[in-house]
Amino acid sequence: MEIPVELLHWWRRIRMIWAVPLLLTVFLLTVSRSNFLLFHTLAEFFCSLVGIMMCVVAWNTHAFSRNHFLMFLGVGYFWVGCIDIVHTLVYRGMGIIDLACANPATQLWLVARYFGALILLSAPLFLARWAWRMPTFVLLGALATFFTALVMNGHFPDAFVEGSGLTRFKVTSEFVIVGLLLAAMAHLYYRRALVPSNVMRLIAASIVLTIVSEMAFVTYVDVYDFSLIVGHVFKFLAYWLLFVAIVRTTLTEPYQMMARGSSTYDAIPLATVVVDREGFVSHVNRAACHEARCNETDILGRLCHNLFHPREASADDCPVCAGIRKGEAISGLEVSFADTDIWREFTLSPINAPIGLTGMVQVSIDITERKKAEIALRHNMALLAEAERIAKLGNWEWNIASDRLTLSEEACRIFGWDKDENDVTWESVMAAVHPEDRSIVDFHIKAYLRGEMECDFEYRIVRHGGAERLVREKAVVSLDTNGTPVRMVGTIHDITEITAFQKHMVGSQRLEIMSSMAAGVVHEINNLIGIISGYVGLARMVLGEENGKDYAAVPGYLDNANAAIEQASEITQELMMFSRQTAISVVSVSVGNLIEHVSKLIFPILGNGIVLEIDVERKDAAISVDRRYFSQAIINLVANACHAMPGGGKLRIACYQVINAGAAFQRHPSLRRGHLMAIQISDTGTGMDEKTMARIFEPFFTTKGEGDGTGLGLSVAYGLIEQMGGAIEVESRLGSGATFTIILPCEVPA
Incomplete structure (x- = not known):
């Protein structure tokens, strides 16, 4: 038949707890049959030894466990053990301290039992508050010494009288002690939420065994009675259970937990350190050891500041140490190590226990590259x-x-x-x-x-x-x-200043152009004046001759002079229009009416063989223009188209709403946002190459022969349309005609 695994585990736990005390109990009982005094001495020394071991374990593990409850128990039972040692030394028959009676030993027994019961009663208070080790040790030691001195000096009530046995004070005290032990159990149960269940069971069992022990010491008449043997056995077992509770809580289970968690800590790639409230290291992982360049054994128990914090600052001035002392959770604390130019980011997390804060977990990461x-x-x-x-x-x-x-x-x-x-x-x-x-x-x-x-x-x-x-x-x-x-x-x-500067530069360039053009304009006008002067001189010569001369040539001379005058006037008018910088006056007009008006103005300049075609898509659309200057711009464009068709052709004027307004805005950022209207003037003339198109709007640039144009017409048209918030584009290929497109903002009725 296979034994259940749970039963095997239970048996191992029972064996670990009871094996040693049961063997010692058998040994003590064997000794008691032949020598009661030796039995008593061994039993008391065993109990005292267990009490001292409780203190040693609790004291030395307190820095790691921070269990103030068990530390108080350990220190208390250390002094209980010391009183028991004195009790053993003065026991009747020992011959070490001969007091000639059994009363002092019994009195010291009562002192030790009162002391132990009060320790058990008050210990649960330290489940939720601090107990400082050294002050606690000194205070309890002073109390133990004081009551021991009372007994030794005869100032303590009698507990045993030779021939009659226990006094009423002794018997009553045993019941009072039992009452204190029951109160201690109730107090422990009241705070059971703060005590691990296994520790609770061990301490409760210890109190029960102590009560049984006390009851055994109520009935004896002689200090060598059998009831004393029973009482000492139960007392030893009660001490042992307390010892097991302290060892299991402060040593066995924590180190088992640390062993189980060691691999987890080492799996963390960041330097992780566990410190107590004072900043002493209780645990480190492999990454922290690598950072400190030390072995784990060289780090444990040392001050964290000296290993992991900036050395140029003292622990009092260190911001990380300040966080540890305050017990505050800190995240993302960046600290500079000035001596090594290293930056580390620290995170502090409190370790909270039922008694409060017991320590901090410090995690740090090298952030030098990030910084x-x-x-x-x-x-x-x-x-x-x-x-x-x-x-x-x-x-x-x-x-x-x-x-x-x-x-x-x-x-x-x-x-x-x-x-x-x-x-x-x-x-x-x-x-x-x-x-x-x-x-x-x-x-x-x-x-x-x-x-x-x-x-x-x-x-x-x-x-x-x-x-x-x-x-x-x-x-x-x-x-x-x-x-x-x-x-x-x-x-x-x-772009306020940039735009103002550009306008200034345009004005300066205009003046520069005007200055550079002056010589050419003067030359042109002087030539025309020479022509006029020549023809007028001829007319005067003819008119000055004697009667009978033929005057038929005079009208021709005057006509030629008049033509030269008109050409000079055209040059000066276009030059004035080009140089004009005054604001124009715009009004809103319908596209249909405007094109009808312009068509009447351009009809006289159409040459023979040129067919005019007009196509207006949205006659109800309105554009804001200066009628006079807009008409002048159209006339200049039409005149240019007619000159490109000396043998005749087709001239087409088309108006339509621009569908892809976004592309137009990209080409001409100065266009006012909204709907756009395009007015196209297309011809079937000689066209232009790309080099000519690149200069077509430059002042005084012309493709005509000398004396056959000023070169200002297209430049004037460009400037006028731009002043009215529009733009002009040109498309052409040599031999395929040209298309000039005027783009203007418009209002389209819904």
């Missing part, structure tokens, strides 16, 4: 911030879901905001946009989020003090798995 990276990152961030400040180029991030904006320091500076301002939202940004430009921003962002265009546009902002700034925005968007925009990041560039 170096952080320092380099901070340096780079500072450089970036300085570069942004110099360039007036900030960056931002917009969490679309939460509507939270994060702006760089320079971005905040551009808006005139404090960097520490919180709760920056899209609404607060829109509130800072110039009222006239909010529609531009809204249109562009929405169109970009729909994927219709790139995010690159300009608008004005108004700071708190009322100052206006012109900024340029660029951004990209991040999408989730469903294609929904969730995040935008971008830049904001303050």
Whole structure:
């Protein structure tokens, strides 16, 4: 028949607890049959030895176990054992301290029993509070010495009278002691939640055996009675159970647990140290040994600060030691080791027991490389911030879901905001946009989020003090798995000064061009004046001749002079228009009416063989232009097209709404955001090559012969359309005609 495993384990535990005391009990009983005094001496010395062993074990393991309850028991039973030794030495018949009677030995017995019962009664108090080892040892020692001195000096009540036996005080005291032991058991049961169940059972069994022992000492008449043998046996067994409780709690089970957990600790790759409240090491793992460059035996019991904390700071000034002393949980405490340029991050976790905090678990990790990276990152961030400040180029991030904006320091500076301002939202940004430009921003962002265009546009902002700034925005968007925009990041560039400088440079370039053109213009006009002067001179010569001369040539001379005058006037008019810098006056007109008006103006300049075709898609759309200058620009473009078709051809004027507005905005960032209208002027003329197209809008650039054009027509048209908020594009191939496209913002009725 196979024995159950549980039964085998139970038998091993029982054998380990009872084997030694039962063997000693058999030995003592054997001795008692032949020599009671030897039995008594051995029994008392065995009990005293067990009591002293309790103290030695509890005292030396207290730094690791922090079990103040068992430490108090061990120290208390040390002094109980000492009193028992004195009791043994004065026992009648020993002859070591001859007091000529049995009363002192019995009195010392009562002192020891009272002392032990009071120790058991008060010990559970230290399940939830501290008991300092040395003060406890001294105090209990003083009490034991005091009561022993009372007995030895005859100031303690009699407990035994020769011939009559036990006194009433002795018998009553035994019952009082039993009462104290029962109270101790009740006290221990009351605090049972703070005591491991196996320890609870051992101490309770010890108290029961002590009570049985006390009852055996109530009935004897002679100090050599058999009841004393029974009482001493039970007393020894009671002591042994207390000893087992202390050893099991402070040595056996903790070290078994440590043995089981050792592999777990060593599996942790971080340096892990267990310390007590004073900072002394009680356990380390392999990583901690490697960090300290010591063996485990060289680390245990040493001050943690001297091995694992910065050496340049004392334990009183060390932030990690301060956390250990306070018993606070600390996470992410970064500490610099100045002497080695090493950084470590410490984590402290309290070890809480029923009696309170017993120690701390310290975990540290080398973060030197991370700190170096952080320092380099901070340096780079500072450089970036300085570069942004110099360039007036900030960056931002917009969490679309939460509507939270994060702006760089320079971005905040551009808006005139404090960097520490919180709760920056899209609404607060829109509130800072110039009222006239909010529609531009809204249109562009929405169109970009729909994927219709790139995010690159300009608008004005108004700071708190009322100052206006012109900024340029660029951004990209991040999408989730469903294609929904969730995040935008971008830049904001303050281009106020750049734009002002560009305008200044344009004006300077215009003056420079005008200066460089002056000689050519003067030369052209001087030639025309020479022509005029020549023809007028001829007319005067003819008219000055005698009557009878033929005057038929005079009208021709005057016509040629008039043509030269008109050409000179054309040059001066176009030059004035090119150099004009005054603001134009725009009005909203319908596309249909405007094209009808322009077609009447261009009809006289159409050459023979040129067919005009007009196609207006949205006649009800409205554009804002200066009618006079817009007509002039169209006339210049049409005139240029007609010159490209000397043998005739087709001239087509088409108006339509631009569908892919995003692409147009990318090509021409200055276009006002919104709907766009395109006005195309196409011809079937000679066309242009790429080199010619690259210079087609330059002032005084012409493909015509000398004296056959000023070279200002297309340049004037370009400038006029740009002033009206539009743009001009050209497409052409040599031999395939040319197409000029005017793009203007428009309003389209719903």
